[in-house]
Amino acid sequence: MLRALTRPLPFRVASSSSPLHLRLRAMATANTPDYNKPLYTPLAELDPEVKNIIDKETWRQFTGLELIASENLTSLAAMEANGSILTNKYSEGLPGARYYGGNEHIDELEVLCRKRALAAFNLDPAKWGVNVQPYSGSTANFAALTALIQPQDRLMGLGLPDGGHLTHGYYTAKKKMTASSIYFQSLPYALDPQTQLIDYAGVAAQAKIFKPRLIICGASAYPRDWDYAALRKTADAEGAWLMADIAHTSGLIAAQTLASPFAHCDVVTTTTHKTLRGPRAGLIFFRTDLPSAADLAKRVNDAVFPACQGGPHNNTIAAVATALLQVAQPSWRAYAQQVVSNAQTLASALAKHGYKLQTGGTDNHLVLWDLRPIGLTGSKVEKVCDLMGITINKNAVSGDASAQVPGGIRLGTSAITSRNMRDADVEVVADLLHRAVQLALLLQKEAGSKLLKDFVRAATVPQEGRVGAAQVRALRGEVRAFAVRWPLPGVDVAGLTKPEGIHDD
Numbered sequence: 001m002l003r004a005l006t007r008p009l010p011f012r013v014a015s016s017s018s019p020l021h022l023r024l025r026a027m028a029t030a031n032t033p034d035y036n037k038p039l040y041t042p043l044a045e046l047d048p049e050v051k052n053i054i055d056k057e058t059w060r061q062f063t064g065l066e067l068i069a070s071e072n073l074t075s076l077a078a079m080e081a082n083g084s085i086l087t088n089k090y091s092e093g094l095p096g097a098r099y100y101g102g103n104e105h106i107d108e109l110e111v112l113c114r115k116r117a118l119a120a121f122n123l124d125p126a127k128w129g130v131n132v133q134p135y136s137g138s139t140a141n142f143a144a145l146t147a148l149i150q151p152q153d154r155l156m157g158l159g160l161p162d163g164g165h166l167t168h169g170y171y172t173a174k175k176k177m178t179a180s181s182i183y184f185q186s187l188p189y190a191l192d193p194q195t196q197l198i199d200y201a202g203v204a205a206q207a208k209i210f211k212p213r214l215i216i217c218g219a220s221a222y223p224r225d226w227d228y229a230a231l232r233k234t235a236d237a238e239g240a241w242l243m244a245d246i247a248h249t250s251g252l253i254a255a256q257t258l259a260s261p262f263a264h265c266d267v268v269t270t271t272t273h274k275t276l277r278g279p280r281a282g283l284i285f286f287r288t289d290l291p292s293a294a295d296l297a298k299r300v301n302d303a304v305f306p307a308c309q310g311g312p313h314n315n316t317i318a319a320v321a322t323a324l325l326q327v328a329q330p331s332w333r334a335y336a337q338q339v340v341s342n343a344q345t346l347a348s349a350l351a352k353h354g355y356k357l358q359t360g361g362t363d364n365h366l367v368l369w370d371l372r373p374i375g376l377t378g379s380k381v382e383k384v385c386d387l388m389g390i391t392i393n394k395n396a397v398s399g400d401a402s403a404q405v406p407g408g409i410r411l412g413t414s415a416i417t418s419r420n421m422r423d424a425d426v427e428v429v430a431d432l433l434h435r436a437v438q439l440a441l442l443l444q445k446e447a448g449s450k451l452l453k454d455f456v457r458a459a460t461v462p463q464e465g466r467v468g469a470a471q472v473r474a475l476r477g478e479v480r481a482f483a484v485r486w487p488l489p490g491v492d493v494a495g496l497t498k499p500e501g502i503h504d505d
Contacts, residue, residue: 055499062488062496063480064389065429069248069366069412070220071391072277073419074319075326076490082279082319092311094301106314113317116324117283120254123262127289129297131304132281132320133312137247137271140282140304141167142179144267147286147296147303148241149213151183156207157216158198159188161396163358163368165220165245172402187212191398196359198222200230207238217261218245221395221410223347223362225258232264243267247282249364251275251414254327255336258364266296275339275365275414278323281316338422339365342413345423349430355437358397358408367411370397376440378406380455384440387459387472389479389504390432419486432479439475443468476504 028040044051066073074082086109092099095107113132118125134140149155157168157180164170166178169186176182187210192199207215215235217226228244235242244261250270252258261268268285272278286300305311326332340363347361350369358368371381378394385392397408416429440455446466447454462469487493 052499052501056501058488058491059496059499059502060389062491062493063483064391065432065479065483066415067390067392067411067413067429069393069410069414070271070274071412072274072414073489074273074277074279074323077326078277078279078319078322079490081322082315084315084318086315086318087313089314090311091314092305109314109318109321110312113321113324116321116328117285120324120327121250121260121262121285122256123285127287128262129286129288129300131284131286131300132317133304133309134269134282134284135309135313135316136280137245137269137282138167138178139309140269140271140284141165141245143303143308144243144269144284144300145180145184145214146307147299148243148267149184152185153213154185154187154210155180155214155216156187156189156203156210156212158219158222159190161400161402162188162191162398163219163222163396164188165218165247168216168218168245193399196398197224198226200227200234203231204234204237207234207240211238212240214241214243216243216245217265218247218249220248221366221368223343223357223359223364223366223368225363226261228259228261228264241266243269245269247271248274248366251277251327251332252336252340252364255333257333257336257340266290267300272320272323275336276323276327277335277414277418279316279319281313281320283320335417339414339417341423342417342421342426343367343411345426346411346413346430349427350433353430353434355434365412365414368395368397368408369411370408371437372397372407374437374441376437376444378409379452380444381409381437381440383452383456384443384459384472385433385436388432388436388475389483390429390436416486418489421486428482432475432482435475439468439471442471 028037032040038046089103089106090100091103091106095110110132114130117130117132118128134143145155155169158164160166160170167180169180169184169188170177171181171186180186187206189203189206190199191197215231217228217231232242242265244265246253246261246268247270249258252275253260266287270276270283272283273280284300284304286296288297343362343365347357347367350367351357356370356373358370371378382392382394392409392411394406395408395410396406400407413426443455443458446468447458458466458468459472460469
């Protein structure tokens with residue numbers, strides 16, 4: 001069915017002149033004990049159930065449109081590195097100071113990844129260092145907080161309903177939601193209610209009263225660029241650290257398509273799987289040239305390990321290094337520019353249909369669509385799009401009473417740009433989204449209640465006198481016909497067929 005991305009390597013007997021003198025085989029031999037034979041068995045043979053799940057997910061990605069702003073499609077090379085033999089090695093510690101032997105090649109890899117991370121963002125190695133071991137953006141953020149401030153110290157980050165992130169100190173009236181609010185005192189800042197832009201004057205006024213030890217800039221659902229200099233001024237006035245979480249925009253910043261935080265921040269964190277188009281991991285950059293940051297490198301490194309996580313995932317670090325090599329190529333800027341152009345085309349097309357977008361448009365890769373004026377919730381539009389094969393996510397918009405009941409959806413163009421789509425193609429995507437929303441309004445009417453379960457029933461169960469479910473299926477067919485025109489990185493789609501267990505006809 002699927003042509004494997006990584007097959008067992010066809011090792012042959014080393015020649016007598018080979019320095020290895022190793023006999024390496026890809027298959028078990030007559031001398032292999034039964035308990036070791038599974039080590040040589042391909043996935044499809046050893047575990048067809050898991051293989052089928054992978055095949056179904058491949059089919060979903062190929063036949064649908066990925067518009068979640070925090071997702072992208074990584075390269076074949078990154079997938080090969082991520083699935084490599086490097087997964088076998090335990091490497092607690094840092095290059096040259098490991099807790100286990102046999103890490104000479106892992107040290108070489110991690111040093112290379114650090115070098116490429118600095119090069120990708122045009123950073124001077126004399127002024128910046130980087131830790132490439134974090135498992136994810138969330139662990140990178142908590143490690144950075146651990147390095148910079150003490151338990152119960154105060155921090156400020158953009159509030160979640162205004163586009164911030166869970167790890168920037170989010171809490172509700174009844175519950176501290178993440179470690180960033182459990183272990184630290186948090187005060188969210190907000191958007192200007194009129195412009196829906198960051199209220200930098202408001203941040204300064206809040207900081208003057210709250211006296212934070214750390215200010216975080218960065219967001220997961222903010223469609224505009226940041227004024228890092230303004231936040232630096234506020235941080236300096238209150239004696240606070242300034243940290244940027246650029247998880248969403250790092251690939252665009254590396255391409256110099258958006259403003260860079262590095263001239264103003266003490267620490268910068270990012271994921272590697274969003275606009276950087278790598279595997280799922282995180283990076284922490286830290287200043288090394290300031291008197292106040294003399295020991296910052298040690299604090300960050302110690303916070304990553306042993307404070308917040310165990311041994312690094314060396315296979316993922318290899319994939320990160322491979323992705324960062326791509327980011328440093330001249331072609332990367334063209335990709336980043338197309339991502340932004342596609343997002344702006346999507347925003348413009350939706351606006352022409354009369355829809356309300358937060359801030360009226362976008363500077364980056366994402367569009368935040370406010371559904372409240374037409375009487376829909378983000379949950380319902382997410383559901384109907386899912387049934388059609390368009391993957392989006394419900395999202396709070398500025399003014400929502402609760403992030404748990406969001407009034408909008410978030411759209412991103414990184415993944416469809418990685419499938420070669422350009423502005424004219426995004427116009428087609430925008431039309432499909434418009435029709436999905438109009439269909440959601442019909443389904444809401446046919447459901448006869450505001451409950452999501454009734455909405456889903458109206459969308460999936462044909463009923464006499466109701467046309468919504470049939471229209472969902474028809475639109476699903478259109479989405480599939482459009483999506484399969486495009487390649488899927490890392491997959492030979494020429495021989496791709498629908499796997500068992502897919503029931504969407």
